[in-house]
Amino acid sequence: MTTCRQTAARMMAPGKGILAADESIATMSKRLQQTGVEPTAENRRRYRELLATAPGLSESVSGIIFCDETLRQTFSDGMPFAQAVTALGILPGIKVDTGAKPCPGLSGETITEGLDGLPARLAEYAQLGAAFAKWRAVFRITADTPSRGAIRANANALARYAAACQEAGLVPIVEPEVLMDGDHNRGVCRDITNEVHTAVRTELALFHVDLAGIVLKPNMVIEGEDYPRRSTPEEVAEITVAVLRSWPGDLAGVAFLSGGQSPERATANLEAMQAHRTPWPLTFSFGRALVSPALKAWRGDPGRVTEGQAALVERVTANGAAARLRTELKSA
Numbered sequence: 001m002t003t004c005r006q007t008a009a010r011m012m013a014p015g016k017g018i019l020a021a022d023e024s025i026a027t028m029s030k031r032l033q034q035t036g037v038e039p040t041a042e043n044r045r046r047y048r049e050l051l052a053t054a055p056g057l058s059e060s061v062s063g064i065i066f067c068d069e070t071l072r073q074t075f076s077d078g079m080p081f082a083q084a085v086t087a088l089g090i091l092p093g094i095k096v097d098t099g100a101k102p103c104p105g106l107s108g109e110t111i112t113e114g115l116d117g118l119p120a121r122l123a124e125y126a127q128l129g130a131a132f133a134k135w136r137a138v139f140r141i142t143a144d145t146p147s148r149g150a151i152r153a154n155a156n157a158l159a160r161y162a163a164a165c166q167e168a169g170l171v172p173i174v175e176p177e178v179l180m181d182g183d184h185n186r187g188v189c190r191d192i193t194n195e196v197h198t199a200v201r202t203e204l205a206l207f208h209v210d211l212a213g214i215v216l217k218p219n220m221v222i223e224g225e226d227y228p229r230r231s232t233p234e235e236v237a238e239i240t241v242a243v244l245r246s247w248p249g250d251l252a253g254v255a256f257l258s259g260g261q262s263p264e265r266a267t268a269n270l271e272a273m274q275a276h277r278t279p280w281p282l283t284f285s286f287g288r289a290l291v292s293p294a295l296k297a298w299r300g301d302p303g304r305v306t307e308g309q310a311a312l313v314e315r316v317t318a319n320g321a322a323a324r325l326r327t328e329l330k331s332a
Helices: 002-011 025-034 041-052 081-087 118-128 148-167 186-206 233-244 263-273 288-298 302-331
Strands: 017-020 061-066 091-095 100-102 110-112 132-139 171-178 254-256 282-284
Touching: 002 061, 002 091, 002 132, 002 171, 017 282, 017 288, 017 302, 025 041, 025 288, 041 061, 041 081, 041 288, 041 302, 061 132, 081 091, 100 132, 110 132, 110 148, 118 148, 132 148, 148 171, 148 186, 171 186, 186 233, 233 263, 254 263, 263 282, 263 288, 263 302, 282 302, 288 302
Parallel strands: 017 061, 061 091, 091 132, 132 171, 254 282
Antiparallel strands: 100 110
């Protein structure tokens, strides 16, 4: 368990965040196609290598989450991804859930699957060089959802996953995501997020998960994308931190997901969070908000690798600077 605590502390190093490059084969292929890139395994590999080898990435990124395919691939020089990333000063991670599937008995709701055979898979991933893992539970706000059943089932799965990770010596990223879909205001998002977090904390305690050895990856508390008024960064920060204050002080840290926000908005909200004093660091674990600009700049062209990496580094540096504000405010 000490190893998990030490790794979690490295993941939450001041001014650093976690890069989520763990899209499934289907999702990554779709995004490549939309950018005019042939969706082959080699192009997915080339794209992930482009991200991982961006100059100076380790200055603002402590870890990169990969999918199963990528962790089994190698850099162009033949070095396996996990070892190559580690050599660059970045912790390699792995997405271990198998996706959100329709939940029996709960029409329109999902349960994240992947628990069957998980301990054996975790042991193999650790052997391949992974230092941490990630599991995402999804909650959609409508007039009738999320239901208590969906919240409880997904919280239980998150806890069982987290306990299995710690037994395998991997730090679990616990990701309960309340989606932006809908026309609800941020107060509704606050209430649902709070209910979800309460259930997750309860289940983590029941499975004896060490909070100092996990990283929480929550949504920011914001209005639905169809709500007519957009919250300011200050409003998002205040209501989000208020929800998070229910987490104990021994939690290793919080690394927010971007959840479909624009890159600029996600960064502005993260920056506003730093004005609030909390017992744990607040940083980023963005996916689309970091990698989409890189993909658009690269477009599969070998001659545009530098442009793709520059687009990534620009966004990563901006978020690292936002997360670093906490350290600066403390020392001021």
